[in-house]
Amino acid sequence: MAEEMHIIAALVEDRPGVLFKVASLIRRRGFNIDTITVGSTEKEGLSRITMTMRGDERIVEQVVKQLSKIPDVVKITELKPTESVYRELAMVKVVAQDPEKKSDILNYISIFRGRVIDASKDSLVIEMVGNTKKINAFLDLMKGFGIVELARTGIVALGRGSKSTAE
Amino acid sequence: MKLSGAKAIVDSLKKEKVEVIFGIPGGSTIPFYDAIYESDLRHILTRHEQCAAHMADGYARVKGVPGVCTATSGPGATNLVTGLAVAYMDSSPVVAITGQVPKPMIGKDAFQEADIVGIANPITKYAFQVTSASQIPDTIKTAFLLASTNRMGPVLIDFPKDVFYEEVDIAAAEKLNIKGYSVRSGEPHPYSIKKALGLIISSERPIILAGGGVMASNASAELVKLAELIMAPVATSLMGKGSIPETHPLSLGMLGMHGRGEANNAAEEADLIIAVGMRFSDRSTGRLEEFGRNAKIIHIDIDPAEIGKNVKVDVPIVADARKTLSTLHQKLSEVGSKREENEWTKRVHELKDQFSSNYEEQREGLRPGRLMKLLRGIIPGNAIVTTGVGQNQMWAALHFQVLEPRTFITSGGLGAMGFGLPASIGAKVASPDRPVFNVDGDGGFIMTEQDLATAVSEGIPTISIIMNNRVLGMVRQWQCMFCNKRYSHTDLGKVPDFVKLAEAYGAEGVRIGSYREFESAVKRGLKAEIPVVLDVPISPDEKVYPMVPPGKGLKEVVWYG
Ligand SMILES: Cc1ncc(C[n+]2csc(CCOP(=O)(O)OP(=O)(O)O)c2C)c(N)n1
Numbered sequence: 001m002a003e004e005m006h007i008i009a010a011l012v013e014d015r016p017g018v019l020f021k022v023a024s025l026i027r028r029r030g031f032n033i034d035t036i037t038v039g040s041t042e043k044e045g046l047s048r049i050t051m052t053m054r055g056d057e058r059i060v061e062q063v064v065k066q067l068s069k070i071p072d073v074v075k076i077t078e079l080k081p082t083e084s085v086y087r088e089l090a091m092v093k094v095v096a097q098d099p100e101k102k103s104d105i106l107n108y109i110s111i112f113r114g115r116v117i118d119a120s121k122d123s124l125v126i127e128m129v130g131n132t133k134k135i136n137a138f139l140d141l142m143k144g145f146g147i148v149e150l151a152r153t154g155i156v157a158l159g160r161g162s163k164s165t166a167e
Numbered sequence: 168m169k170l171s172g173a174k175a176i177v178d179s180l181k182k183e184k185v186e187v188i189f190g191i192p193g194g195s196t197i198p199f200y201d202a203i204y205e206s207d208l209r210h211i212l213t214r215h216e217q218c219a220a221h222m223a224d225g226y227a228r229v230k231g232v233p234g235v236c237t238a239t240s241g242p243g244a245t246n247l248v249t250g251l252a253v254a255y256m257d258s259s260p261v262v263a264i265t266g267q268v269p270k271p272m273i274g275k276d277a278f279q280e281a282d283i284v285g286i287a288n289p290i291t292k293y294a295f296q297v298t299s300a301s302q303i304p305d306t307i308k309t310a311f312l313l314a315s316t317n318r319m320g321p322v323l324i325d326f327p328k329d330v331f332y333e334e335v336d337i338a339a340a341e342k343l344n345i346k347g348y349s350v351r352s353g354e355p356h357p358y359s360i361k362k363a364l365g366l367i368i369s370s371e372r373p374i375i376l377a378g379g380g381v382m383a384s385n386a387s388a389e390l391v392k393l394a395e396l397i398m399a400p401v402a403t404s405l406m407g408k409g410s411i412p413e414t415h416p417l418s419l420g421m422l423g424m425h426g427r428g429e430a431n432n433a434a435e436e437a438d439l440i441i442a443v444g445m446r447f448s449d450r451s452t453g454r455l456e457e458f459g460r461n462a463k464i465i466h467i468d469i470d471p472a473e474i475g476k477n478v479k480v481d482v483p484i485v486a487d488a489r490k491t492l493s494t495l496h497q498k499l500s501e502v503g504s505k506r507e508e509n510e511w512t513k514r515v516h517e518l519k520d521q522f523s524s525n526y527e528e529q530r531e532g533l534r535p536g537r538l539m540k541l542l543r544g545i546i547p548g549n550a551i552v553t554t555g556v557g558q559n560q561m562w563a564a565l566h567f568q569v570l571e572p573r574t575f576i577t578s579g580g581l582g583a584m585g586f587g588l589p590a591s592i593g594a595k596v597a598s599p600d601r602p603v604f605n606v607d608g609d610g611g612f613i614m615t616e617q618d619l620a621t622a623v624s625e626g627i628p629t630i631s632i633i634m635n636n637r638v639l640g641m642v643r644q645w646q647c648m649f650c651n652k653r654y655s656h657t658d659l660g661k662v663p664d665f666v667k668l669a670e671a672y673g674a675e676g677v678r679i680g681s682y683r684e685f686e687s688a689v690k691r692g693l694k695a696e697i698p699v700v701l702d703v704p705i706s707p708d709e710k711v712y713p714m715v716p717p718g719k720g721l722k723e724v725v726w727y728g
């Protein structure tokens with residue numbers, strides 16, 4: 001049974017070792033994180049860590065409370081999937097030798113609104129952006145053609161509306 | 168003013184009112200020690216860095232201000248680890264200063280390089296590495312702030328050796344900005360207070376469970392006042408001993424796995440649990456599913472992450488214990504909620520009477536419970552007792568009645584054998600005028616025994632009482648109860664002669680053969696000017712009872728083996 005996905009966004013000081021501290025705490029407390037991404041933000045000196053996890057409310061609450069105890073974590077919030085927009089990027093290299101199959105793949109790409117970003121004689125590299133469900137569905141289809149390599153970024157998310165997570 | 172990094176550190180430590188540092192020098196800290204040499208900071212040279220950390224911890228717990236320890240890079244720093252972990256688990260403000268290999272050599276596996284910042288991360292509130300001398304004043308200031316505010320805890324500052332030599336203008340040093348940390352006011356939220364008052368007023372059988380947070384926030388007087396107002400009995404966790412004088416009619420003693428019968432039963436029968444500065448550790452609650460089933464729970468803690476971590480609570484109050492208790496007391500007095508003796512207090516007395524005879528030790532010979540009671544009778548109320556870990560610790564917890572806060576110092580959360588002796592030394596340094604006793608096991612004493620040399624050299628007279636059963640008693644007890652007496656590797660074989668051992672260090676050693684000898688040795692110990700070691704031989708078959716077997720509810724107590 002799929003538990004509900006939770007998205008946690010943390011603004012952290014851009015100091016050496018911050019990601020280590022966050023990762024170490026997650027490991028030590030036995031929290032199960034599905035994806036984690038780190039990147040810069042609109043504010044200099046602050047990075048944004050976005051994590052997704054499954055589990056009940058109490059565990060998510062513990063994750064948020066424990067992480068907020070790290071002095072480098074300036075702000076941390078749970079973003080409700082219904083009140084936020086979230087995207088993941090996947091790049092997938094698929095086998096595409098047979099012209100017929102290639103055209104099938106291109107069809108799927110257009111249905112899923114992906115893009116071909118590199119092509120060779122017998123393979124395609126596809127870029128797919130979307131929520132996790134959509135990407136999984138697309139990858140399921142691609143499995144039938146043969147996936148050579150796959151890279152996914154994990155989810156990034158923003159709350160809906162004009163407010164910033166930092167507020 | 169321009170100073171070398173090393174001198175700037177000493178200068179900052181003085182600004183934090185540090186009086187004493189415990190430590191051992193080494194290659195990477197030579198420049199720091201050179202600055203100590205010409206300062207008036209007291210330095211206590213220990214014989215092991217683990218002990219330096221435990222001493223700083225013992226000092227901190229008695230004084231309520233950060234204790235400071237230091238070690239060189241690599242092995243010196245890694246030797247601190249157990250001490251930091253103890254301080255972390257028991258929320259004790261310890262500041263550790265470590266040397267590191269010079270910056271250009273970091274990451275090159277240089278001689279005596281260890282990533283102590285990485286190692287210390289999960290067992291400290293924060294671990295800094297200072298990469299420029301200009302960061303020194305603010306880093307040290309911040310380290311002391313972190314260690315001693317909100318939920319306290321250890322902080323480590325790592326200094327690459329070249330930073331000690333760099334010059335810094337302390338007037339124009341860098342400002343450090345920790346945006347993610349702010350000191351809590353500790354004021355309870357009026358809404359939570361209102362809800363708590365409602366629960367208290369409508370309760371019939373309230374109990375207070377007090378933890379180490381009561382000591383940390385110096386809330387013991389307020390706790391007793393509230394307990395008396397609402398006639399709530401008080402049980403404590405191991406860390407909470409000292410929250411209420413254990414001779415007080417409302418005191419139930421310790422709760423939990425080796426808790427007293429009256430405490431565990433009262434906790435199960437209560438309809439309201441007021442938990443203060445305690446974290447519902449498995450050792451205190453027994454089987455979580457059963458804990459507090461029939462009670463509403465108010466949880467007062469300064470750390471929001473403790474709320475709901477182990478137990479679901481009805482009213483969380485994230486605030487300072489002292490402020491909260493005094494607010495509750497004031498509001499309850501205003502509405503005239505003073506209670507007299509009632510059905511519940513009668514029941515509490517009944518429970519105490521019911522179990523009182525269970526603590527009597529029938530057999531002949533030196534018995535741990537009686538020794539602890541005797542000790543209490545002889546030594547002054549403000550004397551400090553530290554403990555080892557295992558049976559000795561539980562005997563002290565069960566039978567030694569603590570009368571004042573910060574006089575019972577034990578490794579509660581981590582349970583680190585070897586804590587007792589160095590903690591007693593730190594405690595004595597913090598409070599030289601009070602007698603300090605270390606109730607220890609033979610196994611644990613041996614783990615840090617070398618620091619008797621420190622106590623002797625520095626003239627720090629503490630008295631160790633070794634409950635000498637020649638076995639790793641607590642583990643053996645579990646083997647007896649749960650492994651069908653298969654005593655796998657818990658017999659210590661030939662235990663050293665502790666009297667000769669003490670004498671070899673220049674301390675006084677006394678072998679105890681009777682209660683009378685124990686009494687007179689303790690009395691002499693009170694006046695001793697050198698450290699004393701009392702070797703108290705007891706039977707290896709002594710057990711700690713009562714015991715709630717792991718995974719059982721608090722009422723499923725085993726009294727006899
Ligand atoms: C550093 C450390 N190692 C191992 C243990 C596991 N342990 C817990 S109690 C105990 C026995 C302690 O023996 P002793 O110090 O003689 O005390 P006793 O229980 O006999 O009073 C042991 C080995 C521990 N708590 N700490």
